[in-house]
Amino acid sequence: MTSSNQYDAIIIGGGHNGLVAAAYLARAGKKVVVLERRHIVGGAAVTEEIFPGYKFTEFSYVVSLLRPEIIRDLELPKHGLKILPLPSTFTPTENGDYLAAWDDHDLTRREIYRHSPKDAEAYDEYARVMARAAKAIKPIINLIPPDPTSLSMRDMLGLLKVGQFAASLSEKELYAIAKLATQSSADLLEEWFETDALKGTKAASGIIGTFLGPRSPGTAYVLLHHYMGEIDGAFRAWGFAKNGSGGVSGSILNAAQALGVEIRVNASVKQVIVKNGHAVGVALENGDELQSKVVMSAADPKRTFLQFVEGKHFPDEFVTSIQNFRTRGSSGKVNIALSELPNFTALPFEKGHESVLHRGAVSISPSIDYIERAYDDAKYGQISKRPYLDMIFPSMIDPDMAPPGQHVMSCFVQYAPYDLEGGWNDEKRNELGEAVISTIEQYAPNIRKCIVGMQVISPKDIEAIAGITGGNIFHGELLLHQIFFLRPTPQWADFRTPLKGYYFGAAGAHPGGGVMGAAGMLAAKEILKDGM
Amino acid sequence: MIELRTTPFHERTSALCQPQNWRKWAGYFAAGSYEHTLDREYWAIRNSAALIDVSPLIKYVIKGKDAAALLHRVTTRDIYKMKVGQVAYTGWCDEEGKMIDDGTVSRLDETTFRLTAAEPNLRWLSMNAVGMEVEITEVTDDIAALSFQGPNTRKVLNKITKKSVDELKYFRLMKNKINEMEITVSRTGYTGDLGYEIWMDAKDALNIWDALMNAGADYGITPVGILALDMTRVEAGLFMLDVDYTSASHAWIESQKSSPFELGLDWTVNLDKQGYFVGRRALEKEKREGSVWKMVGLEVDWVGMEKIFKQVGLPPQIPGMAVRGSLPIFVGNVQVGYASTSTWSPVLKKYIALAHLQKPYFEVGTDVRMEITVEHHRQHAPAKVVKLPFYEPEWKKR
Structure with missing residues (x-):
């Protein structure tokens, strides 16, 4: 065994939490390697050119709660992070009107006043x-x-x-x-x-x-x-990152590498090596073995505890509660390359005179009933015929996301159940894409002729590409019984696990999902507290 | 939709607003000033006739059998005692006796009132109107308003109003006409000078603006923006929501809230009025036990200022407009309060401030020191607590 495979810490998973943890550990002088299954790091915070020239912020698309101390500690702005404002929400209504809210208090009041x-x-x-x-x-x-x-x-x-x-x-x-x-x-x-549209948009x-x-x-x-x-x-750090969510991961990657973190891509983990009840390294699918003092998983809880480690190393009760951890994927993503912006009936514009509202979110959530009906479909294993959509035009916020004059559109779609009746296949994926496009079409009739290319991502795809079990965007639903001291499971919410030397710092841990980085940071701090 | 709204006078005001220093006021454009310096506008208020567009003021019409009962319940004034044609300045509080907002109540007829407010209050009013026979309508957009302030305003109005305003007393209103257009004239303002507020249908706004400008030409009529108004309201000892106090419904922490007593509004809290009103118990308690804070006037000692500035070889330097920044107030080395608005008073030739002081330092005559910055260094300027208002010309109420 060469010393080059000897580390202080191995981080499984190059998502943003894994990268944050690695950077914090390296900052404390530790020798750290990040193992990423894919050819790129970022996990669910990646930006890829699926169609040449059009950058898709493939999965996550807004930065919600990226911790300001992480931005400062890791000097992320120096490493390329820019969080651009996403100031408004536009909800077209079924009668051809709309409801808008933006960050000016008086203007928003006046707009809602129109309705009530x-x-x-x-x-x-x-x-x-x-x-x-x-x-x-x-x-x-x-x-x-x-x-x-x-x-x-x-x-x-x-x-x-x-x-x-x-x-x-x-x-x-x-x-x-x-x-x-x-x-x-x-x-x-x-x-x-x-007001229905207000309640619908908030409820969403x-x-x-x-x-x-x-x-x-x-x-x-x-x-x-x-x-x-x-x-x-x-x-506040709410907004759209320059270059999409991949821009966030990219800046953390740069910071981590500057701190000396080694990144290995195409390095799929087979198993955590356990000796004398202590995690001491990782075996890769390609046969390589890496040694370390501690191992941290930034994968989802099910992979972390049920796949990477043999069940015999954990108490039965713990295994059961991880098995019961709810990771039901319920949403998908449709990313669209556009030759031009679709024209919403309620928000007509001429090229060059786009509304400020085109730079914010577009929400298809005309009422609570609309969303509840979308859920009704999903409850019984169907794709919502009329789904809830949360859309942005990244190219309107960051012009470098698409070729000049062209656009990209990011559509978060719910509900698309992971456990679809009959299972996911190309036909079902097309059905999801069609549900999204025909829904948008009701509000922006010219959408179809604007489409240059389209990527449909089902919860199964989220699982297959980003490696999240169940395809749940938060690595496990943010339900009251799955947060705080109950996340991922009672007694083990402090980033430690029943296996000594094995830590867990990702969205499935406290404080939960979103491009926050908090779990990675907090886990790294606990690892350092324990000494190594 | 996405733009700020313009007031019904915008066609005129926008043509006149040379510095293009528009301010945002409750979702509307409001001219900061019409000229590049404030002097002429300020002196129009104090010496001739100032025409100020105050249309963004939030206005409600409260109508119905229980209209008086609602306002009696919500505000601290004894509304039942108000006569038709009377106007009352008042604050209104939450259950803990902390100020939510302030404005004027006008009794238009037995069962109709107009309420002005700095912030939206429809929800608060509606919550308090449960079970009452009353209709509350926001009329901010429908009713344009001009504040016409200064010693010459009576003469100008009398030239064009159908009925003379000579008999219109302080804090009274009358129905009147200009060019056959219905208006309401109230003897109110935010300047502490002789002045009127003219309330009109939005569609008549431009016509009435023109009539006033023509009639006032020989009397020094001057369009005035909200920056000069801000200086005069400090001289008049009048405070402003979000500048001098925080609404109880906006405050993040308890200490940001103020009671009407703490703001010096004792005279508006009619504890002897009949029946329940929101905040009554808390206000009675505060009245009994005394307030911990009080808003007072501060006059900065000029000689003291000169001494401090002389140390760096300068005469005193003071911003030529009202400053809405908090300045700490000290007695000895202990901070006993803060000034929330300070301004140079051109008519008094004094540097004055509205200050919030802790017991017992709010007594008139108390010597305190206010923090100022002299050539980038913090200094303490000597100042004295004085009675409000700073300036009250004898013609204000005559």
Whole structure:
């Protein structure tokens, strides 16, 4: 065995969390290698030219909560990171009108006022209540989840912090949070609003990445999760990364390499090598073996615990609870290369005079019922006939995403169930693409003739390409029973695992999915705390 | 849709606004000033007649059998005592007695009121109107408003209004006509000078603007933007939401909220009025126990300023407009409060500020020091707590 295969830490998976963890470890002077199954790193945060000249931000497409301290610690701006603003949401309605919201408070109020004077003001107050709740909860995100049943000093101190935090809340905030934790997003929104398109658009953010509908309890919390990105004011990192999500991974990759991290692509992991109850290295599919003091997995929980490590190294109970971890993929992605921007009936424009709204998100979410009906299809194993779509035109935000004058379009589509009746195949993939295009066509009739090329990604494809079991975009649904000290499983939410020397730092760990980097960073810090 | 809205006077104001320094006011364009310097506009308010477009003010018409009951319940004033034609300035609070917003209530007839506000309040009003026979309509877009301020305004109005405004008393309103167009004239303003506010149908706006400009030509009528207005409202001791206080419904933390007592609005809190009103219990308690904070006027000592500036070889330097930045206030080395707006007062030739001070430092006559920056160094300028308003010409109420 050569010393070149000897490391302090091996990181399995070159997604953004894996890269962040590697960079933090290297920054602490450790010798680190990242093993990536594909030919490129980035995981679900990749940008690829599927059609020459058109860059697709293939899977993830917005930066929601990339931790500001990661940006600073790793000097990501120096390594190419630019997060461009994504300031508006445009929801065309079924009657040919639309509802828009953007980052100017007065303008948004006026726009909603057109639909309902009452909602215009409720919107303000709702945003404040949500932002206050998010602000109140946010300190917990950076906390290593304490185990409430443990008597260790660290857990006790952690619990104390959570307790202090709860005590610092006003009665109103506490009630708001209690409600958010238990309600469905539909119930919550119906308490506030009467405009269908407003409720639909808000409700949509409560179901993203879950296999639930807006009327399912627990979805209100997910709404709050999405508000987290909105409370940092000028410091917020919500937006579209230059060069798409691959731009985020690219900058972390550059930072990691500058810190001395070794990257191995086309390096598929076969198994974690365990000696004397301790993870000591990794065996690759190609027969290579690498040794290390610790191994961290940045893959999804099922791969991490059920595939890379033999079951005998874990307690049965742990294996069972990982088996029960919900990773139901419910969404797909359609990336489209366009010869020109589609013209929305509700937002006509002439070339060169695009609306500001073309630079923001377009949401097909005309009502809560619309989304619930889309869920009804999925519940019984079908692709939604009329799905919820969250679309952006990356080329309108970053002109370098497409050839001059041409465009790319990113369409997040829900629901596309992983467990499709009859299974996924080319025909079903076409059906998903057709559901998306015919849905868009209702609002932008010229969409078909703008299409130059199209990539349809099913949850099966997310699994096959990005390597996420079940194709769930958050590596496991953000449900109340799968967050905080329960993520991925009780007692093991502190990035450690029952196998000594084996760590877990990805979206399936606390604090969850999104291009956040928090799990990778927190895991790296725990690894360093344990010494190696 | 995506653009800021323009007021009904935009065709005129945009042609006049030389510096193109548009400000955003409640979703509308508002001229910062019409000239490149503020002097002439400021002095029009204090010496002749200033015409100020205040259409972006949020306005509600509250109508119905229970209209008075609703406003009595929401505001701190005794609305039942208001006569038709009377205008009352008031704040309104949440249940904890903390200010949500402030504005004027006008009693247009027995069962009709107009309420102005800085922020949208339709939801708050509707929540308080449950079970009442009352209709609340936002009329911000429908009703254009001009603030006509300055010692010559009465003469100008009398030239063109159908009925003389001579008998119109301070904080009263009257129905009137200009060129046969219906208007409401109220003897109100935000300058502490003689002045009127003219409320009209949006479609008549340009016509009335022209009539006023023609009638005022010989009296020094001057279009004035909100920057000069900002200086005069400080002189008048009038505060502004989001500048001098934070609405209880916007505040992130408790300490950002203010009660009407803390803002010096004791005279608007009618605790002797009958029945419940929102915040009553908290306000009664505060009245009993005394307020911890109070908004007061500060006059910076000029000689002291001169001394501080002399050390670097300069005469005192002061920005020529109102500054909406927080300046710490000290007694000794202890910070006892902050100034929320400060301005040079051209009429008083004084540097003045609206300041929020902790007990017991808010008593009139207290010597404090205000932080200023002199050639990039922090200094403490001596200042004294004074009674508000700073400036009140005898013709304001006459």
